[in-house]
Amino acid sequence: MSTAPALARGFISRLKLNTPHFSPLLQVQKLCTSDRKLLACSQPGSGDVKPLEGIRILDLTRVLAGPFATMILGDLGAEVIKVERPGAGDDTRAWGPPFVGSESAYFLSVNRNKKSIAVNFKDPRGVKLILELSEVCDVLVENYLPGKLAQMGLGYEDVRKVAPRLVYCSISGYGQTGPMSHRPGYDSIASAVSGMMHITGPENGDPVRPGVAMTDLATGLYTQGAIMAALLQRQKTGKGLHIDCNLLSSQVACLSHIVANFLNAGQEARRWGTAHESIVPYQGFKTQDGHLVVAAGNDKQFLKVCKVLNLDSLAEDPKYKTNKLRVQNRKELLRILSERFSEKRTDDWLGKFEGTGVPCGPINSIQQVCSDPQVLHNGLIQEMVHPTAGKIAVPGPAVRFSDFKIKDPTPPPLTGQHTVHVLRNTLNYSDDVINELLKVGTVSQNEVR
Secondary structure, X not given: OOOHHHHHHHHHHOOOOOOOOOOHHHHHHOOXXXXXXXXXXXXXXXXXXXXXXXXXXXXXXXXXXXXXXXXXXXXXXXXXXXXXXXXXXXXXXXXXXXEEOOEEHHHHHOOOOOEEEEEOOOOHHHHXXXXXHHHOOOEEEEOOOOOHHHHHOOOHHHHHHHOOOOEEEEEEOOOOOOOOOOOOOOHXXXXXXXXXXXXXXXXXXXXXXXXXXXXXXXXXXXXHHHHHHHHHHHHHHOOOEEEEEEHHHHHHHOOOHHHHHHHHHOXXXXXXXXXXXXXXXXXXXXXXXXXXXXXXXXXXXXXXXXXXXXXXXHHHOHHXXXXXXXXXOHHHHHHHHHHHHOOOOHHHHHHHHOOXXXXXXXXXXXXXXXXXXXXXXXXXXXXXXXXXXEEEEEEOOOOOOOOOOOOOOOOOOXXXXXXXXXXXXXXXXXXXXXXXXXXXXXXXXXXXX
């Protein structure tokens, strides 16, 4: 028999019940996080419980890096309360076309498994509401300019006075301190400043912005991992902490060997298009009807490429015997290979490479990606029914687990869709108080609940 009911009764017995509007649920929520985790882990069928069930995230972020991070946490079972501006909401709600009904496809792509509340931060009662939510949450994530929330009374030092066990995660463009910390963070600017654009684009061509906001997305991934680590740290120490995540640091860290090449060998990076600076052939080639990428990472694979292309003379040519020699004689070799690849269709070449052990793949359009058998097998297209947009589909979680499934997601919320629900059920506000806050504009509620 589960011990959860007995544990709950024990927790409640430790509380002072002398308030006229005592709510056992709210008081249990305000207990230390370890008590709430014990309740969650004591439930029967715990093998089906997601790892972050029982964890509550207060999400003050907007646009991409923060929402991407909190969406991943929501996929793993965390309750995510997304705080938005009344009316306009998250900036990306207006980023279109395309729109699905009145909803931006951009916003829909990174905001599943969240509840939305609309709160006016310019109202002191709105600030008080956020502080009260901080007391019953495990993590607060924000991406305001450094110092901005502190001016409102919601900085880390302010919040930890009322919630000392809270993990407070700040996302910015350049960090919480330093000569550039006051600048706003935008993916394209951070991509430029970090050197990412310097190495992206055609050989001898202009710098190119990556096709998606990779700096934002990398920061979101770093943020998600940092929050998980901080929760483990809190379990060890019993204390919360402040996390500093930023676009510049995330992107520089992701430059990996490019930076190492410079620091250790003085080698400045350049743009190579689809090619690799240190391996040949390792790039895209144009075919009769499209493009494919061939990546011959060693000498044996190069011999197999020559065999598939019926270019045995290349395999015997002393200029191409080793990768070092192929890099030195790159232009001539690639001219020969490019001419050969242009003679057949992409599928024909893929068929010839099948089973050879040479890494090879087509450069797919997004339409082709969405119908790719492996993409579908991996469950990477996730469908939901949105309250106003109807049936929608977005990229699903990238990771699979053996003991639980990430399924049945809730659709991205409307602005303020869950305001009344959160105030009533999470903060135990009375209907009179809720109605007053709605009346004066401290909060707003979407008609769809």
